[in-house]
Amino acid sequence: MSKRIVIDPITRIEGHLRIDVEVEGGAVRDAWSSGQMWRGIETILKGRDPRDAWLFTQRICGVCTTVHAITSVRAVENALGIEIPLNAQLIRNIIIAAHCLHDHIVHFYQLSALDWVDVVSALKADPDKTAALAESLSAWPRNSKHEMRAVKAKLAEFVERGQLGIFANGYWGHPAMKLPPEVNLLAVAHYLQALEYQKIANQVVTLLGSKTPNIQNLAVGGVANAINLDNPATLNMDKLYKIKGLLEQAAAFVQQVYLIDLAAVAAMYADWLPYGKGVTNYLAVPDLPLDRAGKVFDLPGGTIFNGDLGAVKEIKSFDDPYFRDNVSESIARAWYDGDWDRHPWEEDTIPRYTDFDPNGKYSWVKAPRFQGKPMQVGPLAQVLVGYALGHEPIKRWADVVLETAGSLAKAKLSPAILHSTLGRHAARGIRAAVMSELALKHWQLLVENIGKGDIEIFTPWQYPRGEIRGFGFHEAPRGTLSHWVVIRDGKIANYQAVVPSTWNAGPRDGKGQKGPYEASLVGNPVADAERPLEVLRTVHSFDPCLACAIHTVDPTGRELSRVRTL
Numbered sequence: 239m240s241k242r243i244v245i246d247p248i249t250r251i252e253g254h255l256r257i258d259v260e261v262e263g264g265a266v267r268d269a270w271s272s273g274q275m276w277r278g279i280e281t282i283l284k285g286r287d288p289r290d291a292w293l294f295t296q297r298i299c300g301v302c303t304t305v306h307a308i309t310s311v312r313a314v315e316n317a318l319g320i321e322i323p324l325n326a327q328l329i330r331n332i333i334i335a336a337h338c339l340h341d342h343i344v345h346f347y348q349l350s351a352l353d354w355v356d357v358v359s360a361l362k363a364d365p366d367k368t369a370a371l372a373e374s375l376s377a378w379p380r381n382s383k384h385e386m387r388a389v390k391a392k393l394a395e396f397v398e399r400g401q402l403g404i405f406a407n408g409y410w411g412h413p414a415m416k417l418p419p420e421v422n423l424l425a426v427a428h429y430l431q432a433l434e435y436q437k438i439a440n441q442v443v444t445l446l447g448s449k450t451p452n453i454q455n456l457a458v459g460g461v462a463n464a465i466n467l468d469n470p471a472t473l474n475m476d477k478l479y480k481i482k483g484l485l486e487q488a489a490a491f492v493q494q495v496y497l498i499d500l501a502a503v504a505a506m507y508a509d510w511l512p513y514g515k516g517v518t519n520y521l522a523v524p525d526l527p528l529d530r531a532g533k534v535f536d537l538p539g540g541t542i543f544n545g546d547l548g549a550v551k552e553i554k555s556f557d558d559p560y561f562r563d564n565v566s567e568s569i570a571r572a573w574y575d576g577d578w579d580r581h582p583w584e585e586d587t588i589p590r591y592t593d594f595d596p597n598g599k600y601s602w603v604k605a606p607r608f609q610g611k612p613m614q615v616g617p618l619a620q621v622l623v624g625y626a627l628g629h630e631p632i633k634r635w636a637d638v639v640l641e642t643a644g645s646l647a648k649a650k651l652s653p654a655i656l657h658s659t660l661g662r663h664a665a666r667g668i669r670a671a672v673m674s675e676l677a678l679k680h681w682q683l684l685v686e687n688i689g690k691g692d693i694e695i696f697t698p699w700q701y702p703r704g705e706i707r708g709f710g711f712h713e714a715p716r717g718t719l720s721h722w723v724v725i726r727d728g729k730i731a732n733y734q735a736v737v738p739s740t741w742n743a744g745p746r747d748g749k750g751q752k753g754p755y756e757a758s759l760v761g762n763p764v765a766d767a768e769r770p771l772e773v774l775r776t777v778h779s780f781d782p783c784l785a786c787a788i789h790t791v792d793p794t795g796r797e798l799s800r801v802r803t804l
């Protein structure tokens with residue numbers, strides 16, 4: 239007999255996600271992903287000056303403010319047909335890379351590690367053995383006996399006082415928890431260190447963006463960071479070297495801690511490698527432009543269909559018609575007026591709530607499609623596209639993870655294992671390592687360009703009369719983000735954001751095709767229907783952000799019928 243489990247809300251994510259699964263014989267048979275709040279930023283933007291859109295769109299989300307700012311100015315610049323100065327491009331790139339490092343570190347440790355790591359079991363660990371194991375895997379200086387003893391003592395103190403705090407509501411002792419106590423203690427130590435290093439990465443965003451969350455330094459046409467090496471109030475050598483030092487610290491943590499922990503978790507949960515594949519159509523966009531126009535990039539983009547890496551198709555520029563012409567969104571199963579599937583420039587956003595109906599409409603999230611197909615987006619999509627295109631840093635770091643995990647698991651691991659729940663985590667670590675190198679490369683390029691005497695940061699422009707259309711994209715931490723704008727006589731006539739978590743968390747479309755969360759859950763094991771930890775594992779591997787996916791809190795403050803906090 240099958241059993242329906244409703245997890246509402248799923249926690250340790252941004253926003254309010256409900257997952258329904260039908261479980262039969264210890265595995266998921268069918269699944270529904272539902273965004274449970276509605277945001278109205280797209281509607282708020284109508285009639286406003288496009289120069290201000292990036293300030294509004296940053297408020298779509300509390301996690302990835304920066305990414306909506308970047309994508310918005312790119313969309314308006316695309317409509318205007320302007321290029322921006324190289325300094326502006328590079329300053330934006332360093333912000334993008336630093337934000338990504340902060341975000342990927344927080345996701346692995348704070349938002350998902352506790353699906354795999356049993357904090358309470360760490361109390362049984364021998365700290366000296368933990369240190370010996372850690373030192374055999376990595377040169378990280380903060381893996382010492384002293385450090386591990388101190389973490390264990392701190393944890394014991396939390397438990398004794400009944401103050402587990404952030405660790406209070408875990409699935410401690412769940413049968414699906416398999417790590418030995420020493421590995422659990424190591425993970426707890428790194429969980430606490432990760433809080434420091436995510437902050438270090440984010441300080442770079444503050445230094446260049448003036449503040450974070452919600453950076454202040456962008457402009458349609460460039461950035462507002464005046465460059466003068468001799469002026470203490472502007473971007474100068476002192477600030478640039480401070481940024482370099484912070485990026486180096488974040489890079490060391492990613493390469494020596496995050497990546498190694500990831501390989502260890504993947505190796506020790508090798509039985510999980512077959513689960514969580516789902517939609518094997520992938521979409522990533524190129525990013526970190528190296529030129530003014532956005533035709534040459536350091537990060538690759540493209541599409542893969544049905545997992546066929548040999549048939550990868552590249553997305554090549556900020557103006558690429560292959561991307562521009564093939565994106566649409568379906569509202570057949572979402573709480574909006576109508577049942578259309580439309581290109582973003584032709585869309586509207588008119589909320590119409592009807593009850594949760596698994597055979598009808600059941601989510602506030604629209605269902606984005608590429609050539610009519612559901613696509614998985616996120617670090618895994620970019621890593622697979624990069625692997626298929628022979629992108630050197632992606633290949634090199636992917637091989638490091640596969641070899642480290644393989645040697646720990648005593649098995650040969652091929653890239654095919656990446657189509658999975660654990661593969662999404664591995665790919666996020668691989669992408670973080672690539673970003674940690676590229677952040678420093680783009681810092682170097684900026685310093686060299688300023689060294690040539692170029693201090694330009696802004697391209698002046700004017701609105702033409704009549705209608706223009708633009709799109710901008712950015713490979714955000716959760717995947718492909720695009721903004722689409724129609725401008726009439728200098729005012730926004732339509733604005734649509736098609737967001738990473740919308741691609742992944744979206745519901746079925748008019749043809750009944752499931753979204754990536756839904757598809758990835760089918761076949762997932764569930765040992766204990768009362769404590770569906772395994773469902774969380776797969777959903778968390780996408781790094782869900784529902785605020786982004788739906789872009790206003792439900793204005794009626796409607797109460798939800800079933801709430802389970804896990």
Ligand code: NFE
Nearest residue numbers: 299302714716739783786
């Ligand atoms: Ni709200 Fe976001 C990212 C965007 S999400 S976190 O990354 O855009 O889907």
Ligand code: MG
Nearest residue numbers: 734735736789
């Ligand atoms: Mg949208």
